[in-house]
Amino acid sequence: MKVSVQKDDFDAGAEIRALSRDSSVGAVASFVGVVREVPMTLEHYAGMTEREITKIVEQAGSRWRVRDVTVIHRYGELRPTDQIVLVVVASAHRGDAFAACEFIMDYLKTRAPFWKKELRPEGARWVEARASDDEAAERWESPAKKAG
Amino acid sequence: MKIRILFFASLREQLGTGAEEIELPADVATVSALRAHLKARGGAYAKAFADKSLVRIAVNQEMVSPADAVKQGDEVAFFPPVTGG
Numbered sequence: 001m002k003v004s005v006q007k008d009d010f011d012a013g014a015e016i017r018a019l020s021r022d023s024s025v026g027a028v029a030s031f032v033g034v035v036r037e038v039p040m041t042l043e044h045y046a047g048m049t050e051r052e053i054t055k056i057v058e059q060a061g062s063r064w065r066v067r068d069v070t071v072i073h074r075y076g077e078l079r080p081t082d083q084i085v086l087v088v089v090a091s092a093h094r095g096d097a098f099a100a101c102e103f104i105m106d107y108l109k110t111r112a113p114f115w116k117k118e119l120r121p122e123g124a125r126w127v128e129a130r131a132s133d134d135e136a137a138e139r140w141e142s143p144a145k146k147a148g
Numbered sequence: 149m150k151i152r153i154l155f156f157a158s159l160r161e162q163l164g165t166g167a168e169e170i171e172l173p174a175d176v177a178t179v180s181a182l183r184a185h186l187k188a189r190g191g192a193y194a195k196a197f198a199d200k201s202l203v204r205i206a207v208n209q210e211m212v213s214p215a216d217a218v219k220q221g222d223e224v225a226f227f228p229p230v231t232g233g
Binding site for chain 1: 156157209225230232233
């Protein structure tokens with residue numbers, strides 16, 4: 001497992017290749033979050049952020065057959081088209097890789113202590129948490145919809 | 149009892165501080181009592197802590213419930229709902 005919270009950009013291709021080198025891996029699913037439209041500053045709670053992400057990855061590992069996971073999340077000043085977050089999941093088969101990747105993103109959005117402040121022309125404003133993100137995370141808890 | 153409190157994001161800006169060491173009275177021994185203690189400072193604190201649903205609390209970097217204990221030397225963080233990803 002690799003969890004990194006960093007200012008610097010990342011090379012998604014290199015991270016994906018790094019998880020593809022294990023011969024038991026038949027599927028690598030990845031997600032890249034990108035800054036849309038508005039420049040922003042991302043603040044985080046150093047220490048807790050890494051712990052929360054690690055816990056989420058461990059939970060994913062207990063629900064799906066996962067060989068390895070990489071999560072990179074950036075903080076600091078970010079501009080439109082900049083990459084914010086990367087999740088890479090390597091598994092034997094695609095079902096586990098897809099599900100674990102989506103689960104990690106959904107949980108990360110509602111649990112990892114990051115806060116976005118948009119720098120709009122009319123002034124800076126903190127982004128408000130969205131109910132749809134809570135719902136996306138909650139669906140993994142509902143037995144009827146469980147993908148595992 | 150001495151603890152360290154942290155504020156993040158909009159809470160930090162509202163309160164004008166990111167970190168503080170405070171001495172707690174003996175009767176402030178839970179997360180909810182600490183929240184009430186800070187709210188009672190009035191002004192920006194009363195406003196920032198008015199709506200409980202907008203304040204998340206972590207003790208020693210773990211999310212907690214209002215009834216959980218606060219102990220000597222703890223790091224207690226207050227922050228708005230998260231918006232990463």
